[in-house]
Each structure stands twice: as C-alpha cells, then as structure tokens.
Amino acid sequence: MSWLYRYEAKGxxxxxxxxxxxxxxxxxxxLVESLERSLREALGDGGTIRMAAAGNATVRFEEESKLREFAEHWPMLLSRKLPGLQIVQAWAPIKGSESEALKEVLARLESDRNRPWAELPEAGPLVARSARTGRPAVKRGKKDSEGLLDAATRAKAKVAGDGAADLLAAKLAIGNRDLVTDMEDFGEGYVAVVHADGNGVGKRILSDVSKRDGDGQWRFSTALTEATRQAAIAAIDELDVRTEKGKPLPLRPLVLGGDDFTVILPARHAIAFTEHFLSKFEEQTLAATDALGGGFKACAGIALVKPGFPFHAAYDLAEAL
Incomplete structure (x- = not known):
C-alpha cells in the first residue's frame, strides 16, 4: 500500500x-532555503516529492517501512541543521485517491500542531543561558558584544558569517553585495515588514491539484514558486530604479517559496513595492494557467516599525492584516 506524508514547519x-x-x-x-535540498538528500530514492515550498513538503512513499524510517530520522536531522525550528508531520495510507489521503493528512497535522513542543534536552538550573533569548547557551560569541549564544542563534550566525551563498539573492537575480546586510543600511526612520501570500491556494490544492498525477502536482508547485519569484523580481527592479546609484538596494528578502513572500525594506518604499508585487503576481499566475489551473490573486500586510522593534511581532501584525 502507498502512503502520503507531509511535514510543515511551525512558524x-x-x-x-x-x-x-x-x-x-x-x-x-x-537555512530555511536549504530545506528542500536537505529533504532530497534525506529521501534518496525512498519517496517521491509531490509538492514543496518554504518549510513544507508532501511526499509519496510506496513502502511503509521507508516512510516510518524517514519520519523517525527527519525531525532529528532538522534539529541538528536548524536548531529551534519546530515541525509537525503526519501521514496516511492512500486507500483511494491521493486527494482523500491529503485531506486526512492535513487533519492530522492540524491536530498535531496544537500539541505543546518540548525543547530537548531540557536545560538544568546550572546551565548558562543566552541573555538575548533566554535559551541554553552552547558557545560564546566571537565578539564581546555577542555574549553567550544559544544553538539556534549560533547556527544562524555561523551561516551568515561563513559567507555562504545568499540563496534568496541568487533566486531573485541580485548579487549579495547589492543588498543591505545591517539595519543601519536602511537609514533613519521606520522600516516595513511586508508579508504576502496567494488567495485560495490551499482550496485549489485540495479540489484540483491533489487529484493530478505526480508530474502534475510537481508542475503546480514549481509554477507557483516561479510566479512568486518573477513577481518579486519585478517589484525589486522597480525599487532599484528609485535607489540612488552606488548604494546598496534597501531590501532584505527573508522568505520566498510557494505563494509566500516576506521582505524588510524602508517604510517609504513599502506601499509602492507591495502594490507592484501584487499586480505582477496576478499577472504571472495567469500566464501559468496550464500548470496552475487558473490565476491567483494575492493579499499582503505591511507593518511599519522602528528598527529596534521585535520583528517577529511585526510579522505577526503584517500576517494578520
């Protein structure tokens, strides 16, 4: 019997x-951008990816033993590569259609999502903690100002400090040096956290895409990501025209996958940038109707905050708008 598996990162x-x-x-x-590559390496020839985006994927397994082996090891692998990132996973047998199996998997995921997450191993009272996060410290930062670092902060800082390829900049056809790398590069004033995603994507996946064969599902997944990418490139090109020559592009893309796009930029550019992205997203999805089964509209939220404001709270506000 075949099985359908899905994992989703929480937050x-x-x-x-x-x-x-x-x-x-x-x-x-x-680190998040490297998830799909890590997934392919972990799967080997054990399963077939149906759909994949930023932080989630659906996989079909033909053998239950390979499914259970993967489901046992995948969370442990992620905890080493992306410490602090929570995931939920679920699977169901394909008794009839993949569409029915996917509905069952999504219901199980929703149930699992509400369970409290334990951060293991639990730190005892004698363990030093990071002053910035309150989590158990694993290393002291290279600079005195960094203090003690927890595992997640250490992993993030190491990737950025190693000069690793800026995968999102490469996706968006912009060089690493052309983007801001410090908050000071945004200049004075407010910054904007912008989050955009497509409307009705989940409904179409359940009603149409999940009934397609494996190739059709993969075409939908890649076409949607490409439409989002092209819309982001168009919005960035328009921003580049308004940027003073010789200065870094005042932009830092953070998430680009599926129909999700999250970016930080100066507040003065936020509305024009977002309007351009939304318009181009609709245009790009209409151009990919064959793969997507029709066009999509998108909505976006913009949170204007000072650079010192907690950005996770700014995202929550933008996502809720």
Missing part, C-alpha cells in the same frame, strides 16, 4: 525574525 517567519540583527535573519533565511 518559518518567526524563526527567521526572532532577532533584531539582520545578519542572523540572513543566516536563518539561508
């Missing part, structure tokens, strides 16, 4: 934005 954006330091956000973003 990709809060994971990335759980710091006031832009370089750590960059590192977290790079």
């Amino acid at each position: 990709i954006q809060p994971y990335i934005l759980a710091t006031e330091r832009l370089r750590e956000m960059m590192g977290a973003s790079a």
Whole structure:
C-alpha cells in the first residue's frame, strides 16, 4: 500500500525574525532555503516529492517501512541543521485517491500542531543561558558584544558569517553585495515588514491539484514558486530604479517559496513595492494557467516599525492584516 506524508514547519517567519540583527535573519533565511535540498538528500530514492515550498513538503512513499524510517530520522536531522525550528508531520495510507489521503493528512497535522513542543534536552538550573533569548547557551560569541549564544542563534550566525551563498539573492537575480546586510543600511526612520501570500491556494490544492498525477502536482508547485519569484523580481527592479546609484538596494528578502513572500525594506518604499508585487503576481499566475489551473490573486500586510522593534511581532501584525 502507498502512503502520503507531509511535514510543515511551525512558524518559518518567526524563526527567521526572532532577532533584531539582520545578519542572523540572513543566516536563518539561508537555512530555511536549504530545506528542500536537505529533504532530497534525506529521501534518496525512498519517496517521491509531490509538492514543496518554504518549510513544507508532501511526499509519496510506496513502502511503509521507508516512510516510518524517514519520519523517525527527519525531525532529528532538522534539529541538528536548524536548531529551534519546530515541525509537525503526519501521514496516511492512500486507500483511494491521493486527494482523500491529503485531506486526512492535513487533519492530522492540524491536530498535531496544537500539541505543546518540548525543547530537548531540557536545560538544568546550572546551565548558562543566552541573555538575548533566554535559551541554553552552547558557545560564546566571537565578539564581546555577542555574549553567550544559544544553538539556534549560533547556527544562524555561523551561516551568515561563513559567507555562504545568499540563496534568496541568487533566486531573485541580485548579487549579495547589492543588498543591505545591517539595519543601519536602511537609514533613519521606520522600516516595513511586508508579508504576502496567494488567495485560495490551499482550496485549489485540495479540489484540483491533489487529484493530478505526480508530474502534475510537481508542475503546480514549481509554477507557483516561479510566479512568486518573477513577481518579486519585478517589484525589486522597480525599487532599484528609485535607489540612488552606488548604494546598496534597501531590501532584505527573508522568505520566498510557494505563494509566500516576506521582505524588510524602508517604510517609504513599502506601499509602492507591495502594490507592484501584487499586480505582477496576478499577472504571472495567469500566464501559468496550464500548470496552475487558473490565476491567483494575492493579499499582503505591511507593518511599519522602528528598527529596534521585535520583528517577529511585526510579522505577526503584517500576517494578520
């Protein structure tokens, strides 16, 4: 009997934005962007990816033993590569159609999502903690100002400090040096946390995409991500025209996958940038009607905050708008 498996990360954006330091956000973003590659390496030839986006994926397994082996090891692998990122996972047998199995998997995920998450191993009273996060410390920062670092902060800072390729910048056809890397680069005044996503994507996946064969599901997944990418590129190109020559592009993309796009930029550019993205997203999805089964509209929230404001709270506000 075949099985359908799905995992979802709980709070990709809060994971990335759980710091006031832009370089750590960059590192977290790079870690999240590498998830699909890690998934493919972990799967090998054990399963077939149906759909994948930022922080979630649906996989079909033909053998229950391979499914259970993967489900046992995948959370442990992620806890090493992305410490602090919570995930939920569920699976169900494909008794009839994949569509029915997916509905069952999503229901199980929703139930699992409400369970409290335990951070293991639990730190005892004698364990030193990071002053910035309150979590158990694993290393002292290279600079005195960094203090003690917890595992998640260390992983994010290490990726950013190692000069790893800026995967999102590469996706968006912009060089790493062309983007801001510190909050000071945004200049004085407020900054905007912008979050956009497509309308009705989940409903179409259940009603149409889940009934397609594996190739059709993968075409939908890649076409949706490409439409989002092209819309983001168009909005960034328009912002570049209004940026003074010789200065870094006042922008830091954080999440780009599926129909999700999250970015930080100066508040003065936020409305025009977002309007341009939403318009281009609709245009790009209409151009990919064959793969998507029709076009999509998108909505977005903009939170204007001071650079010292907790960015995870700013994202929560933008996402709720």
